[in-house]
Amino acid sequence: MTETTITAEELQASEYFHGHRCPAMPQGLRAGHVAMDWLEVPRARGGGELVAIIETGSHHFSGCFADGVMFATGCTFGKGNLIQNPLGKFALTLYVPKSHQAVRLIPHYERMSQCLTMDFFKLRAQGVPPFDLDPKVTEPLIQDVLTKPWTEIFALQEFEDYPFDPVPDVFEAVQCSLCHELTVKSYAQQFHHQWYCKPCLDGIIHARLAPTV
Template sequence: MVDPKEYLERGLFFHGHRCPAMPMGLRLGAALMNALGVSRAKDGQLVALVELGDDHCATCFADGVQMITGCTFGKGNIKKLHYGKWGVTLIDKASKRAVRGVPKAEAMLANKQTPFFKDYREKGIPASEVPPEVVDPLVEKVMNAPEEMLFTVGEVFNYDWEDPPHSFRSFVCDLCGEMVVEEYGRVRDEKRICIPCQEKVVKGAF
């Protein structure tokens, strides 16, 4: 069984500040891993589909998911679906199985009524500047609450994930001199260029 408490301090270090959302990601990630009977991904064994969007509250949640599952931006095995929700589907590629979980609305609404949100975050105060006496009880509550109070975890289902081809091809942009993955290149006036240089050419900046 994966124990999220073993990852808390490393998760906080990786994330950069204390808040309830990152630990919530740890807890949900652990619940999904335990449902599938899998361990942390060292390579691309697992894929996490997170339903977060951009520029909204509690996206810190994704750092907890990354820390505990080993599904990371760098390995390319975490994908953001841009639904503006907090659901996560974890896929085990070897067994072709997956499971989806989501924080309960009641748990998230309760967090939003606390001083951490009302007196600090909603007023634009960074989470790193919230006093420990305000945020620490929230972190403890998330880490120690019964799983059934925090999440809904669905049934395991079949999911045959297919990895896109991994490209090793690249070239040097003829305008800026930087390396570019071949599939992202553009051709302009018989020059091979990158996307930012293409945009500059269109705007007349070159």
């Protein structure tokens, strides 16, 4: 496999999108490129070519990983081809619906746990934002994640027939009978022959269930 090099332009553009320089975002770039190179697929333009499944959660260290994955693969929140399976892990699974093939990249335990002992993470844990850190603390980690052979960063699992049920895009919408807001049909529900959005229907049902005495 020939790995696509992360150019200075891509790094700069992804840092602009992400908001700051840090090592976790480029680790996501790296994971995204390795996965695409392994599967021999280009970056997603629409929502149907690729699906990225990330296992990071929210409000924990190195969550920035997800932004690098999005930037590299084109699998984004808006296109609906980025799925967060919040397990508190740093794996990326990239799935190709057309061939049903997938790869899962998971950082080596030793490397990730060693990173946690470095000043970068100690200072971050103390509440110092990444953009206020001394570049002497941040830059070696960024260079490391950009230049180390990918096999020293990630382990790779390959799937020939990954279990995944695609959800078709919906192009229909209805008007909620109560709040009158436009609601995508698959998110609306009918009750007594009227369409309702979820909060309005919940409100109606809740009011009916409320004790009357």
